[in-house]
Amino acid sequence: MKIKFFRRILVTALCLLTLTVMFMPSASAAANVCRQISGSSKKAVTFTVKTGSRWLLSDKLTIKQTKGVFKYNDWLYREKTAKGYDEYIIKVTKVGGKTKTYTLGGGSITIKLDKNSTYKITVTPADSQTLAWKYLRYGAFDKWTKYPTWKVTSTKGVITCG
DSSP states (O other), X not given: OHHHHHHHHHHHHHHHHHHHHHHSOOHHHHSOTTTTXXXXXXXXXXXXXXXXXXXXXXXXXXXXEOOEEEEEEOTTSOEEEEEEOOOEEEEEEETTSOEEEEEEXXXXXXXXXXXXXXXXXXXXXXXXHHHHXXXXXXXXXXXXXXXXXXXXXXXXXXXXXX
């Protein structure tokens, strides 16, 4: 009686372990393989991403930006500074497929990717006219004194980045 009970517990534990391992993402998919990818409002950056084949969950990439410091002239023509985000245009082009465009105007954005695909991703900072409209409430946007930065903070299902 005790041996049968022990066998049932052992078989159940092995089944649960097998199911857990089967549905866990691989080590490379769980880690942030793109941690070296970053940029600032100084220039556009282009990089490639290759996704794998996850069974259950979707593949995705998260980009987060930090605030920079900019000069502006208020409505009484006084020069002042403030902190703010840039407005990045993110073009995600699937090799052999379509291009999708996203805007990162705040803290972060998560982009869903297809399985078993390769993407060319370009992150371009906003031009001065866009920033003038974005920060119109302050007055006249002049220039960045400390550039906002961005980086890839998280990946799910991504195999390589470069």
